[in-house]
Amino acid sequence: MSSSAIFVPVNVVHRLAVAVRLFDIFTGETVRTPMTLAIPELRARAFRASDNTYRFQFTNRDVPSGGPFTLTIEVPSGEYESREPTQVPSLPIVVGHPPPVIRPDYLLEFPMWPTRAHKLPAAETAVVGRVISAGATDVTSLRVFLFEPPGPPPATPYAYTNGNGEFLFRLPQLHAHMSGTVPVLTATLDIEIRDAANAVVAPVVPASVVADLGRTTLFEFNVP
DSSP: OOOOOOOOOOOOOEEEEEEEEEEETTTOOBOOSOOEEEEGGGTEEOEEOTTSOEEEEEESSOOOOBOOEEOEEEOTTOSEEOOSOOEEOOBSOOOOSSSSOOGGGGEEEEEEEEOTTSOOOTTOOEEEEEEEESSSSOOTTOEEEEEOSSSOOOSSOOEEOOTTSEEEEEOTTOOOEEETTEEEOEEEEEEEEEOTTSOEEOOOBSSEEEEETTSEEEEEEEEO
């Protein structure tokens, strides 16, 4: 007795909706820490590609239309957090030039903020700070700018305080070096703090600090 199998070909078509790159606000580098990205309105979850982007694709159906859509980001390790709104403006993506389609056409990029749980590379300069209020200032979600004088501070990067007023500010561009025959092992940094309304919080005491280059330095800052 013989039997035969019938093989029915199945066509599987994946349609890319959007790709997302998450980068460290202080370094600009792509964050490699595993995360979970989702668009709840579409019940869609992204998969992590080999280039550490996160891609939303729809199988055997068209990309949904509409928007904007909220993008949720979860970081199981707690090393990074998303502190500002993340949205996919609209779908499907409209490419405004003739073929071929290129990678940036479908790519959205959003900053991420390292937390105190983040493991810094060896010999990187960083400041771990705590903002302490005398009572008038809510120390949660303040934006903190640290910069070499003179000011004003650059528009970015900046850190966010957590519920305890703590923050991590990476300074990977600052290294110990030689000035002639003299080793330079510290850097003076000014500080500016802004509240949720983008108003400058003042005075901040101290108004400047001396950070150790190639190390993490801890400081406390007092505000009204």
